[in-house]
Amino acid sequence: MKRLYLVAGARPNFMKIAPIVRALQSHGGLAYKIIHTGQHYDREMNEVFFEELGIPQPDIFMAAGGGSHAQQTGKIMLAFEELCNTERPDAVLVVGDVNSTLACSIVAKKLSIPVAHVEAGLRSGDMTMPEEINRVVTDSIADWFFVTEPSGIAHLKREGKPDAAIHYAGHVMVDNLLYQAEKLVRSDTSGFETSNFKTVCANNDARYGVVTLHRPSNVDSAEMLARIVGALREIATELPLAFPVHPRTRGTIEKFGIDLGPNITLVGPQSYMSFLHLWKDAAVVLTDSGGLQEETTALGVPCITIRENTERPVTVDEGSNVVVGTDPARIVAEVRKVLRGEGKQGRRPHLWDGRAAQRIVEVLARELS
Template structure:
């Protein structure tokens, strides 16, 4: 009898960072077969063989090629393509990660075809319904069969929403698995070819900035308000800024000049970016993933948002929730620059073994 087979669904670069440890754990365990499905939600010419080689996973078995479009258009294209795949070659279960449109779309398809769904990074809540990711999280968790949570707040949300406690599994975080694995690998690598290495050679101390949330970058008022805090910070500490394409376009459209001490650079590959931020004096970001990764490696983080769906990074980790008011952002960044940032700690179970725990549960459940 063939071993059960699962689909691992990913649609955007951050998804693959979370899938990579699960692939390694599946190979190590051997009880389940698997198929890697790339929905094509984010088409990136840099997402080639080198990208997957960096993460230690093979290129996808299936590319659905959904491409861009509005949320509705993209979700519909993914659903249509994934339904055709499942009807043609049905998996025994579907594993989705995170909170992107691909997560939502493939969960709905699987559930309507009576294929069980496992959600990795389940239960996270920001309480902000203006975030598309929050809607994706809520809907995916409403129909999933197994919930793999990264922190206690996830379990609390799911139980309050009426989920069966026996299906909620506190496993730790695959994002922690990945960053620990990649950071260890980076130690023995020649990094001189990385664009970020050149920046590090020029600056003994520096900070790192990322911005991509629509609430921060899609209005002139919002982006200008952030500039009012970032420019003064950069006069004390130079900032490396890998710029999201939409953010760069809006900086140009609104005529916002961040000055000479904020160095704009293209979006970076995973290892090149890790090489940069792991040694930063402070990371300023609106990224959910970076809030977690900085906590794993003990790097001070200032989050430029009013809320976070990852409260453990604030309660236990190195993250500070700043909002976007300039005085507060400057205050927290200055504390980090002067060595007064809170120390924080790595949360329990963020130990590099979350994926093994996930595979253990899936193998047991699917065997039953």
């Protein structure tokens, strides 16, 4: 039986490979191993986390750890090369755009192992983003491209990829979202940290918003973060905000004493289910996350993206997302439009139906047979 290596390096990667694992288990025609590069080691990524996703623990943990981009990428490449030379897979599947995606693609390609890239073809055009470099390089050497939206097809064709290698599959992140949302309906949410915030808002008959910020361009500069927080403080006078704060964001807030005001509730990083429980009922989500732009579109939640660009234009063209940049006045104005009921109405894009992973597995089984 042909064997796949499924590579994941950071927590969001596991959300993307989880539906693929479930599809492989149902298909039964391909063997697989889950490879955790250890790019991000999350203490909370334990049995409960993988049980929540409906997948087994990783088969291999490489413990690459942190460091600069070059150090981390190099450590992953060395460990993955040793693994592939010890037990050679028939193909390597990578997801998204993290350093592990880039590193393992390069190693596999140099060992003449075919590479499948899930979420291929996304482009922001901003080469100051490490993720954009990872996307472009991975797609330059991959063999099969699984695309989430029409822009991905256009980019790959423009870059000279053959039509036969490009597969419009839908979005595995949405597969996972719909799977988890269904589980959430049957779950006891009283123990979630986010439940207390929601209960307080409900008791006050108040809507609420959710904020996430982690992009270096937004949070590493005290001046930039203070500008954005100024807009959030103004919004919070009209709409309570919950802010699950990323460690690097918290570091800048604390280092420079940035005042969040009384109406922004900081909480720690959340589990997938706890965070979904929070944002799915929000009046609006303000974020610089690529994945959250897509997930809010899938559930029809208004999203204000605090970036100058997006590599996921379908969320703007068809979905509930508006890209506003970092101008405080524009951020506040767009949120007020949502609160007045004048916000953008979107729809779920084509093939974001919860079956992307099945389509991917069917293609790989056919290609590898």
